[in-house]
Amino acid sequence: AQTVTQSQPEMSVQEAETVTLSCTYDTSENNYYLFWYKQPPSRQMILVIRQEAYKQQNATENRFSVNFQKAAKSFSLKISDSQLGDTAMYFCAFMTNYGGSQGNLIFGKGTKLSVKP
């Protein structure tokens, strides 16, 4: 069974600084997708970034980038120039989406990030 582990329950960072959130996963599959979602206090789950396992190039979205290490099964999220609005729970998630796994995102327990002014 696939699992996703986020080892940092809580983190804090000063505004304008950089922070890295860790995520590891376990799977025997070769083709899969990895995601970081953000859930602010409003509870709306928002996609931050997406990575396809067959792509070696790390995904980037503005201030957000990932370090995807397929062999190590590691998928960390780096947030540069942190802003107060980045304060939220961050969830790492995994999906294969075939062979009976359709629509099933497997989530980690989350990392609560606080950005301090």
Next chain:
Amino acid sequence: KAGVTQTPRYLIKTRGQQVTLSCSPISGHRSVSWYQQTPGQGLQFLFEYFSETQRNKGNFPGRFSGRQFSNSRSEMNVSTLELGDSALYLCASSLEGVGGKNIQYFGAGTRLSVL
């Protein structure tokens, strides 16, 4: 384009009752997934529907059921409510195929409290 809409936003029920939650996906999205979020168990997959068919189901008791209509709107039902069913229920829709990129877009959730 309107996002994923879940109704109602909040619900209070008593043990033994049943409840129905509704989810309207993004226009054009035919896949709808449901998740339960609790402080103890985190986010857990309930089931996924595509073109009115349940394609995948998580490890939940039979009291949890769902369906999807021809317009892709989905409902989930929980019968004989238990205190442990108190949770945030999230619905997500996605666009099948290469263009969809396997991205799920979430609604704001329905907060269910069972007393």
